[in-house]
Amino acid sequence: MARTKPSEQLSRAEIERFLAAAEALHKSIVGPLLAYHGEHYKLYVRSMDPC
Numbered sequence: 001m002a003r004t005k006p007s008e009q010l011s012r013a014e015i016e017r018f019l020a021a022a023e024a025l026h027k028s029i030v031g032p033l034l035a036y037h038g039e040h041y042k043l044y045v046r047s048m049d050p051c
Contacts, residue, residue, distance in 0.1 A: 010018070
């Protein structure tokens, strides 16, 4: 299927808004995972402590 009109060039401001939104989305997904696994890692390390 052929395009009927050429794609538009994004402005610098639009690109920056897109990247900021993508970063926020990434942090909202990855942040809780890192916090969850980080807490379990701390518990694991404490359980290995010989004291």
